[in-house]
Amino acid sequence: MTDNIAPEQAPGIIDRDAALCYQTASLQRVSRTFALTIPRLPTGLQEAVGNGYLLCRIADTIEDDPLLSWEAKAHWQRVFLAVLRKERPAAEFASGFGAVMAAEMPEGEHDLIAHSAAVVSLTHSFNAVQQNALTRCVEIMGAGMADFQRRASRAGLRDQADMDHYCYVVAGVVGEMLTTLFVEEEPRMLAGTVDLPALAVSFGQGLQMTNILKDLWTDWERGVLWLPQDRIRAHGLTPEQLHPAMDHPGFAALLAEMLALAAQHLRNALTFTLQIPAEQTGMRDFCLWAIAMAVLTLRRIAENPGFRSGDEVKISRDSVRNIVMLSRLLHRFDPLLDLAFRVAIKPLPKERSC
Secondary structure, eight states: OGGGOOOOSBTTBOOHHHHHHHHHHHHHHHOHHHHHHGGGSOHHHHHHHHHHHHHHHHHHHHHHOSSSOHHHHHHHHHHHHHHHTTSSOHHHHHHHHHHHSOTTSOHHHHHHHHTHHHHHHHHTTSOHHHHHHHHHHHHHHHHHHHHHHHTOSTTOBSSHHHHHHHHIIIIIHHHHHHHHHHHHHOGGGGGSSSOHHHHHHHHHHHHHHHHHHHTHHHHHHTTOOOSBHHHHHHTTOOGGGOOTTOOOHHHHHHHHHHHHHHHHHHHHHHHHHTTSOTTOHHHHHHHHHHHHHHHHHHHHHHHOTTOOSGGGGOOOHHHHHHHHHHHHHHTTOHHHHHHHHHHHHTTSOOOOOO
């Protein structure tokens, strides 16, 4: 399927049906989670959200390359943004970054870069509101990740505010993008009195903090720590003392604090989700499945604080199937969803205000 993308029929133009076909196939390769949740969305929204995810995946691929310097990563983030803005040809990015991309990067990501022109051609087929939301997300994410890559180390982030900003540029901004796309599909989301964009940013932070905690020691092995120095020191430790499977009361307290904060952000994620009209069950499922998988991951971490890798706290396929089933039973009923969330987070450390 990936080899049948039509050649450019005119500068910057690729057959839309072929691009959509590639997008669907690529999502299956680069994200099982989003390949599961995106098809629950209404068709038009499904196309835009799927495209937005692949654009973010391209930006992530640049960030994740283990061989490139942070200066080179910043350069390729700028080139990719220029492609989205129609200032440079997509083929220039695909061939240029593809030539320097580390061979050990996942095959699905090599394929995504090789076919980035198809992904971007689909972006350019959307309406102005959608294009602006997608481009803004990539702009903030790309520049932000380049800055954090420049100073990434085992020393950790400066403080909690720095961690919050990191979560914003890699995930909160995605929440803002999704809010724009969701509201265009379902304007009734604006009928409430809540601050929808702020909830969306918090939603993203809850998911990203879950990833940070799950991948804590995998990142540490490659020389990176995303926890805040001020909170580490507040518990009587220094970043240099942290190591996999450590048994220290200060680390236990630090982990509990981070778990509680992530859970509070996921509470905000549920509040965001309940702003979606109940009959939009697919849109609700898209959010609910992500929230539930994050909560169960946090619970796995809380049950096994001495874990050494993300695989040890990864949720099972049976858990995912149960999430899907329960969501489809409850997705129309706000009080039951609220009750289910409260029951799910009960084993976690006590939440704190955020």
